[in-house]
Amino acid sequence: xxxxxxxxxxxxxxxxxxxxxxxxxxxxISYYLNWYHxxxxxxxxxxxxxxxxxxxxxxxxxxxxxxGTDFTLTISSLQPDDFATYYCxxxxxxPLGFGQGTRLEIK
Amino acid sequence: xxxxxxxGPGLVKPSQTLSLTCVxxxxxxxxxxxxxxxxxxxxxxxxxxxxxxxxxSNRSKWFNDYTLSVKSRITINPDTSKNxxxxxxxxxxxxxxxxxxxxxxxxxxxxxRDTHWGQGTLVTVSS
Numbered sequence: 356x357x358x359x360x361x362x363x364x365x366x367x368x369x370x371x372x373x374x375x376x377x378x379x380x381x382x383x384i385s386y387y388l389n390w391y392h393x394x395x396x397x398x399x400x401x402x403x404x405x406x407x408x409x410x411x412x413x414x415x416x417x418x419x420x421x422x423g424t425d426f427t428l429t430i431s432s433l434q435p436d437d438f439a440t441y442y443c444x445x446x447x448x449x450p451l452g453f454g455q456g457t458r459l460e461i462k
Numbered sequence: 463x464x465x466x467x468x469x470g471p472g473l474v475k476p477s478q479t480l481s482l483t484c485v486x487x488x489x490x491x492x493x494x495x496x497x498x499x500x501x502x503x504x505x506x507x508x509x510x511x512x513x514x515x516x517x518x519s520n521r522s523k524w525f526n527d528y529t530l531s532v533k534s535r536i537t538i539n540p541d542t543s544k545n546x547x548x549x550x551x552x553x554x555x556x557x558x559x560x561x562x563x564x565x566x567x568x569x570x571x572x573x574x575r576d577t578h579w580g581q582g583t584l585v586t587v588s589s
Contacts, residue, residue, distance in 0.1 A: 356529075356530065386573070387572075387573055389575045389576075391576075397582075398563055398565075398579035398580065398581070398582055399509070399563075399576070399579065400579075401575055401576060401577050404573060404575035405571070405573040405575075410575070410577070442509055444509075444511075444575075444576075446573055446574045446575060449511075449513075449514070449527035449528075449529075450511050450513075450527065450528070450529035450530070451499075451511045451514075451574070452510075452511050452529075453508065453509040453510075453511065455508050456508060456509070
């Protein structure tokens, strides 16, 4: 199985900050990497697919980059609604596992 | 607008079978560009992808993929007559206690992503 490692595991930031979360795959997955965020008690919500494609309806302050084994999610200017847990997921080959999550908290 | 509605018991006894159903509206379980997935989440395991079912008309068949850790215990089945899909997990233990989600995967250009999710069902395994 392909393993995904996110860093950091948690992050404190302020409204307006630029934030970057990384996801490293245990083998090359080309561009087959998705990003979600999740609020407590809710299902995950898709932000970015295929490493850099913005899902319809997601604000443009979210962006993704990377290919092969190293990927990043960037939030250009944090908004209050962005404080949540972020997960990467590989869609290269089943099982389509997730990273362990990055909890983004208000500083 | 695609919507997924989950149903099933919230309490299952150890060694019994966990059964959940996900009813689809706004799409077809036989859709050529979709996959139908079960995912669970617990504090100890995080988000765990369990498996999926999907139909591809160019092969005229249904496909299933399962994660290895539950492969001997899991079945995901489509029901075209009711436009839904189901999860069965046999011989459950307390370690199977989790919130279970169904999800619709949008698969185009070889890239699949889960765009729609059910509301989640907390399943507790306890006697």
